[in-house]
Amino acid sequence: MLFRKRTKSGENTDEENERLKKLLNAKSEMVSLGAHQIRTSLSAIKWIIKMFLDGDLGKLTAEQENLLRKAYDGNDKAINLVSEILLVNKSEEVVEKKYIFEKANIIEMIENTIFDFSGESLWRGIEIILLKPQTQVPEIKIDKEKILVVLQNLIENAIKYSKYHGKIFVAVKTEDKNIEISVKDAGIGICEESKAKIFEKFYRTENAQKKEAMGSGIGLYTTKKIVEDHGGKIWFESKENEGATFFVSLPLSR
Amino acid sequence: MSKKILIIEDDLFLQGLEVTKLKKDGYEIETAVNSVEAFKILEKMKPDMILLDLLLPEVDGFMILEKIRENKDMVTTPVIVFSNLSEDKDIKRAQKLGISEFMVKSNFTLDELTKKIKDLIGA
Secondary structure, three states: OOOOOOOOOOOOOOHHHHHHHHHHHHHOOOHHHHHHHHHHHHHHHHHHHHHHHOHHHHOOOHHHHHHHHHHHHHHHHHHHHHHHHHHHHHHHHHHHOOOOOEEEEEHHHHHHHHHOOOOHHHOOOEOOOOOOOOOOOEEEEEOOOHHHHHHHHHHHHHHHOOOOOOOOEEEEEEEEOOOEEEEEEEEOOOOOOOOOOOOOOOOOHHHHHHHOOOOOOOOHHHHHHHHHHOOOOEEEEEOOOEEEEEEEEEEEEO | OOEEEEEOOOHHHHHHHHHHHHHHOOOOOEEOOOOHHHHHHHHHHHOOOOEOOOOOOOHHHEEEEEEEOOOHHHHOEEEEEEEEOOHHHHHHHHHHOOOOOOEEHHHOHHHHHHHHHHHHHHH
């Protein structure tokens, strides 16, 4: 997004970059504010329809109830859509922000992320198992906020695309110069035609759309960008309907 | 005796719906739309629970929560954050200030809110 070269006239592009950064921030704030306001209105609609459906405002005819249920579901879809918009906005904000590298305990970060998703996984009857290495994992220099997005995206995807009552294995191992994190699920997997496009911005496989209607297709794009900005690599192995394993390798020192 | 709840919410329409529902369930309700009104009420009464929005004019819900926790009479007063903010950093910040629950408005119905309140302070 930002200019890295000088213009033909030799004019420095720093000023232009600064202007673009300000524009991006303004856009991000506007989207966030607008989305929160829409979400507030949708909350009110949700509560009112529910009051009608619960009979708080008098008995409904079968036809009224049927239509109100459709309105309730439609409103919930709109709420999910707004949540997705907020998520995309947040992802862009995180990626555009300057990287701040600091020492971090990656195991602790993974444990906290698994804990944060425990409600969601429990609700779907999914067990997340962390396989830690025998030896102690050294602290690595990363941008904690951004790597947290990577961990959240990989674990959230594994939950979303797993079958109910499935198992997810998160494994960590250290190699010569790298630390490798893998997230393995036994979910819907990725079909051959989609494999080349999986990290593209806004791309979602047909299977993913069937399993989870809501989704922006920005998660893996953002994840790849953050991992590569850390000098790391991301790849995956998958068979359709058998599951997927995503691997992230990060340098132990920088 | 019915339990007292202070609702701090600047959106009058949402506030009205919350009041209607909670009064119907037998709670005594006080309302405030900003920090000034909230602290005026808190000088006169100690609620059994506070329902707190975060996006408020001038002084936000986090700052109100900090002030509430500084008051030794309200260190343990249950607070449910009821907001449309939903980012991890907001949830963690509120949790650090000692809340009982963080509920994203659009993810819950008023019935579910009332159930949570009943679990916390009783009917």
